[in-house]
Amino acid sequence: MVAAYVQAGHHKEAFGCLRRMQLEGISPNEFTFVNALGSCGCGDDLARGRTLHGWISEGGMDLDSNSVLANALVSMYSRCGGVEEAAKVFEAVGSGTRDVIMWTSMVAAYAQCGFSDTAFRLFQKMLLEGIRPDKISFITILGSLMRDRAKLVHDLVCECCFDTDVAVGTALVEMFSRAGKLSSAWDAFDSISHPVVASWSALISAMVEHGYYSVAFVVFQGMLLEGVTADKIALITILGACKSSSFLPAGKLVHNFISSSGFELDLVVRNALIDMYGSCRDLKTARDIFGQLVPYEDAVSWNSMIAACAESGQHNEAILLFYQMQLQGMAPDRVTFISVLNSFSFSKQGKGLPHLNNIHELVQAVGLHVNPELVRASIIRMYGKCGAVEDAQAVFRAGEETFVSWNALVAAFADSGMAEKSLRSLHSTQLEGFQADEITLASILNACESPQDLKFGRKVHKQVVGSGWESGTVLGTAVISMYGRCGSVEDAFRAFNTVAEKDLVAMNAIITACIQHNEFGEALNLFRMMQLEGMKPSKATFVSVLNACSSPRDANLVLSCILETTSLGSHESEADLLLGNAVITMHGRCGDFVAAQQAFNSMAVRDVISWNALMVAAEKGDEVLEIFHRMQLEGFRPNKISFVSFLTAASSNSSGSIISSAQSCKAIQALAVQAQVFRDDVIKHGFINLYAKVGNLNQADQVFQDISRRDVVSWNSIIAAYARNATAGQALELFLEMQLQGIAPDGITFVSILSACSHSGQAASAVFYFSSMAIDYGVPAGPEHQGCLVDLFSRSGRLSIAEELSESSSGGGGGGGGGGFQWMMVLGGCQVQNDARRGVAVAERVMEIERSCGAGHVVLSNLLRAPTCLN
Known part of the structure; x- marks a missing residue:
C-alpha cells in the first residue's frame, strides 16, 4: 500500500x-x-x-x-x-x-x-x-564538471565505451558547451550512435548559448531532415536563437512549424513565442499571442510580455502591464520584479522614480514570494540609474551586507556618475571581506566618460590588475574603452596588449579608441590587421572604421570588405541600420553626395538619423531643404539635428528662394514647437538667422527675447541679424547692451560689428572698433576682421588704403598678401570706381594667389570693357 x-x-x-x-x-x-x-x-x-x-x-x-x-x-x-x-x-x-x-x-x-x-x-x-563508473555515474559527474576537467572525464568515458551512448553523449555535449568548447561538443554529438531529440536539442542549445544563432538553425534543419521530430524542448530552444529583428523571418517559420505540430496551445511554448517576438521587436505579434492566452495566462506569460516591452524600449507599457497583472489577480514573482525594474534603466533623471518607489514597497509587501537578495540588488541598481543614491543606500542598509548587495551599491554609485564614491565603496567591500565581481568593475569603468575621469579610471584599472582579470576579455575590453573615452590612447594600447585573447570585441574597442582621438590611420591599420589575421569584422567594426574614412581610397577599402561579408540594406536589424547610417555619413565626409544618396536609397529601413546624415551630406542648401520636406512626407518627425541642418541651409546664401518669406519661417517655427525642439537655444539661434535672411527683424528679436539665458552666441546671432540687414545703429546698440549684461564679445561679434559699419559706410566707427579689439577686449584681429575694413574702403572708393591693408596682411611680403578674398574686394572696388590701371595690378595679385580664379578674370574683363576705360 x-x-x-x-x-x-x-x-x-x-x-x-x-x-x-x-x-x-x-x-x-x-x-x-x-x-x-x-x-x-x-x-x-x-x-x-x-x-x-x-x-x-x-x-x-x-x-x-x-x-x-x-x-x-x-x-x-x-x-x-x-x-x-x-x-x-x-x-x-x-x-x-x-x-x-x-x-x-x-x-x-x-x-x-x-x-x-x-x-x-x-x-x-x-x-x-x-x-x-556506470552510465548514471558519468551522466551525474558530467552535469557538474568545469572546463579544466572536461577532457579528463571525456577520455574516461571513451575508455569505458560510453561515448556512443545517447544519454552519456548528450551529457558530454552539454558539458563541453558549458566549457565553451563548441568543436568538442560537436565531436561528442557526432560520436552518438543514434542521436535522439534531446541530443539535437543539447547541440542547438550550445550554439544558442554562445551566440551562433545561424548555426543553431542549421542544426535544427538537420534534425528535421534526419527524420527526428522536434519536441517542446527543441522548439523552445530554437526560438531562443531569434535574438534580433534580422531573425524574425526564421522565427516566423518556426512559429508556423509549431502551429502545424500542435504545440501552439501549449502555454510554455506560447510564452517562448512571446519572448521570441519581443526579442525581434515585433511587439504587435507578441501582444496578439499574449491576448490569445487570456484567461489561461500564468506569471511566466506576464513576465514574457513585460520583458518584451522593456527590451523594445516601451517602458511605460511594461510598467502598465506590471500593474495590470496585479489587477488580474496574478502575483508577481522574482522574474517579474527584475524585468520591470530593468525598465527604469532608461531614466537617469528620476523620471521613473515614483513607479520605482511603488514597486519597492510592493517587493517589501510580497516578501518571501521572491528571491529577496537578487531583487534587493536590482532595486539598489535601479535607484542608482534613477539618480536616487540615497534611496539606494537606504535599501542597502536595510538588509544583510552580502557580496551581491555590495556589488549592487558600488554599481549604483557608478551609474549615478559618482565615480569616486563608487571606488570608495569598492574599497569598503574589500575591507568587509567581499570581492567585487567583473560586472561591478565593468560598471565603474563605464562611469569614466571624459578626460577628467582619467586619474580615477587608472585607480580602477589597478583594482582590475589586483583582481587578476586584466587579461580577460570582459574587463580587458572595458579598460580599453575607458582609456579611449578618457583621452589616453597610449594607455588603451597598453591595456589591449595585455588581453590574452584579442577577440572581435577587444579589436572593436581599440579601433574605437583610435577614432575617438582622431588616430584614423592607426584605426585603418588595425582594420587591415584584422583582415590579415582572418578575423571577420562585425557590423559594429564597420560602423567604427567608417568614421576613420576621409578619402575615397579609404572608403573603397572598407566598402569592399562590407560587400564581401554582409549585404548592406538587405536586412532590418538595428546593426544594419547603424551600418547604413555610417555609410551615408562617410560618403558625406568624403564629399560624394551621389554615393550618399545611393546608400540611403538602398536601405530597407531608415530612421531619423538616416535622414539627418543625408542632409549633412548634401552639398547645396536647396538639396537640404528638399530632404527635410521629404522626410516629413514619409512620416519621419524631425529632431534637433534635423532642424539644425535645415536652418543652417535655409539661412545660407545658397539656399535659393525656398524659404523666402516670413510666413514660411513661421510655419517652420510652428513645426519646431510641435517637435518640442524650439525650447533649445541652438534652434532659436538658427531661427534668428533665418528671420534675418528674409528681413523680418521684429520676429528675429522676438525669438531672441524668448531665450532665457543669453550667451555670447545668442548676442552674436541677433547682432549679425541687424548687421545683415544694414541697420548698423541697432547692431551697435545691441553690442553695448551685450556688454552691460556682462557678456564679453568674441571674434565673431566683431565680424558682425565691422560688417555693419562696412555696409553703412561708417569708416571712423569701423576703424575705432578694429583698433579696440585687441587693446580693450583682448580679441586678436584675424583676416576676416581686416577683410571687413578692406571691403569698407573698397566700397567707399579709398582704394589706396584698401590696397595697403591687403598688402599689410602678408607682412609686406609677396604674392600671398591679404588672401585672395581681400584682393577680390579691392578689385571689385576698382570696377565700381572705373580704375582700370589699379584694377590690372590688383588682378595680377589675385592671379598670383589663385591662378584659376574665374571670378577675378570676369571682374577684370568687365572693368576693361567699361566705356570710360576703352582709352
Missing part, C-alpha cells in the same frame, strides 16, 4: 500509511522503508526523511549489510539537499557495501548542492577504490 501511494504521487498519504502500520504493531521491513524514502523528493520533505531515518535506526536495521536501504537513504538526502547527512550515512557503511549506485548517489548529492569540486574528488576516489 505504501508503494502504491508513492507511485501515485501521494507522498503524505504514504507516510501516514507507514505510521498507521507501526501503530498497529506491524514492523516495516527494508522494502517498506525504501518505498517510503522514495516519497521524499525535495527540501520540504527533509524533515519527513529524517523521521524515516530515525525509525530505521530504531528498528535496528544494519545499513552496513543492507546496500539497498543505504542507497535509498543517501539518495533521499541527496534529493532533499541534506548533503552532510548523506555523507554521514555514506561514511557509516563499510567500503564493501558501497556499490556504484551509492557512490553515484553521493556524487550527485554534492553536485546538486553546488559542491562540484568535492563531487569530482569523490568521483576520483571511487575510481581509486576500483569502482567502475
Whole structure:
C-alpha cells in the first residue's frame, strides 16, 4: 500500500500509511522503508526523511549489510539537499557495501548542492577504490564538471565505451558547451550512435548559448531532415536563437512549424513565442499571442510580455502591464520584479522614480514570494540609474551586507556618475571581506566618460590588475574603452596588449579608441590587421572604421570588405541600420553626395538619423531643404539635428528662394514647437538667422527675447541679424547692451560689428572698433576682421588704403598678401570706381594667389570693357 501511494504521487498519504502500520504493531521491513524514502523528493520533505531515518535506526536495521536501504537513504538526502547527512550515512557503511549506485548517489548529492569540486574528488576516489563508473555515474559527474576537467572525464568515458551512448553523449555535449568548447561538443554529438531529440536539442542549445544563432538553425534543419521530430524542448530552444529583428523571418517559420505540430496551445511554448517576438521587436505579434492566452495566462506569460516591452524600449507599457497583472489577480514573482525594474534603466533623471518607489514597497509587501537578495540588488541598481543614491543606500542598509548587495551599491554609485564614491565603496567591500565581481568593475569603468575621469579610471584599472582579470576579455575590453573615452590612447594600447585573447570585441574597442582621438590611420591599420589575421569584422567594426574614412581610397577599402561579408540594406536589424547610417555619413565626409544618396536609397529601413546624415551630406542648401520636406512626407518627425541642418541651409546664401518669406519661417517655427525642439537655444539661434535672411527683424528679436539665458552666441546671432540687414545703429546698440549684461564679445561679434559699419559706410566707427579689439577686449584681429575694413574702403572708393591693408596682411611680403578674398574686394572696388590701371595690378595679385580664379578674370574683363576705360 505504501508503494502504491508513492507511485501515485501521494507522498503524505504514504507516510501516514507507514505510521498507521507501526501503530498497529506491524514492523516495516527494508522494502517498506525504501518505498517510503522514495516519497521524499525535495527540501520540504527533509524533515519527513529524517523521521524515516530515525525509525530505521530504531528498528535496528544494519545499513552496513543492507546496500539497498543505504542507497535509498543517501539518495533521499541527496534529493532533499541534506548533503552532510548523506555523507554521514555514506561514511557509516563499510567500503564493501558501497556499490556504484551509492557512490553515484553521493556524487550527485554534492553536485546538486553546488559542491562540484568535492563531487569530482569523490568521483576520483571511487575510481581509486576500483569502482567502475556506470552510465548514471558519468551522466551525474558530467552535469557538474568545469572546463579544466572536461577532457579528463571525456577520455574516461571513451575508455569505458560510453561515448556512443545517447544519454552519456548528450551529457558530454552539454558539458563541453558549458566549457565553451563548441568543436568538442560537436565531436561528442557526432560520436552518438543514434542521436535522439534531446541530443539535437543539447547541440542547438550550445550554439544558442554562445551566440551562433545561424548555426543553431542549421542544426535544427538537420534534425528535421534526419527524420527526428522536434519536441517542446527543441522548439523552445530554437526560438531562443531569434535574438534580433534580422531573425524574425526564421522565427516566423518556426512559429508556423509549431502551429502545424500542435504545440501552439501549449502555454510554455506560447510564452517562448512571446519572448521570441519581443526579442525581434515585433511587439504587435507578441501582444496578439499574449491576448490569445487570456484567461489561461500564468506569471511566466506576464513576465514574457513585460520583458518584451522593456527590451523594445516601451517602458511605460511594461510598467502598465506590471500593474495590470496585479489587477488580474496574478502575483508577481522574482522574474517579474527584475524585468520591470530593468525598465527604469532608461531614466537617469528620476523620471521613473515614483513607479520605482511603488514597486519597492510592493517587493517589501510580497516578501518571501521572491528571491529577496537578487531583487534587493536590482532595486539598489535601479535607484542608482534613477539618480536616487540615497534611496539606494537606504535599501542597502536595510538588509544583510552580502557580496551581491555590495556589488549592487558600488554599481549604483557608478551609474549615478559618482565615480569616486563608487571606488570608495569598492574599497569598503574589500575591507568587509567581499570581492567585487567583473560586472561591478565593468560598471565603474563605464562611469569614466571624459578626460577628467582619467586619474580615477587608472585607480580602477589597478583594482582590475589586483583582481587578476586584466587579461580577460570582459574587463580587458572595458579598460580599453575607458582609456579611449578618457583621452589616453597610449594607455588603451597598453591595456589591449595585455588581453590574452584579442577577440572581435577587444579589436572593436581599440579601433574605437583610435577614432575617438582622431588616430584614423592607426584605426585603418588595425582594420587591415584584422583582415590579415582572418578575423571577420562585425557590423559594429564597420560602423567604427567608417568614421576613420576621409578619402575615397579609404572608403573603397572598407566598402569592399562590407560587400564581401554582409549585404548592406538587405536586412532590418538595428546593426544594419547603424551600418547604413555610417555609410551615408562617410560618403558625406568624403564629399560624394551621389554615393550618399545611393546608400540611403538602398536601405530597407531608415530612421531619423538616416535622414539627418543625408542632409549633412548634401552639398547645396536647396538639396537640404528638399530632404527635410521629404522626410516629413514619409512620416519621419524631425529632431534637433534635423532642424539644425535645415536652418543652417535655409539661412545660407545658397539656399535659393525656398524659404523666402516670413510666413514660411513661421510655419517652420510652428513645426519646431510641435517637435518640442524650439525650447533649445541652438534652434532659436538658427531661427534668428533665418528671420534675418528674409528681413523680418521684429520676429528675429522676438525669438531672441524668448531665450532665457543669453550667451555670447545668442548676442552674436541677433547682432549679425541687424548687421545683415544694414541697420548698423541697432547692431551697435545691441553690442553695448551685450556688454552691460556682462557678456564679453568674441571674434565673431566683431565680424558682425565691422560688417555693419562696412555696409553703412561708417569708416571712423569701423576703424575705432578694429583698433579696440585687441587693446580693450583682448580679441586678436584675424583676416576676416581686416577683410571687413578692406571691403569698407573698397566700397567707399579709398582704394589706396584698401590696397595697403591687403598688402599689410602678408607682412609686406609677396604674392600671398591679404588672401585672395581681400584682393577680390579691392578689385571689385576698382570696377565700381572705373580704375582700370589699379584694377590690372590688383588682378595680377589675385592671379598670383589663385591662378584659376574665374571670378577675378570676369571682374577684370568687365572693368576693361567699361566705356570710360576703352582709352
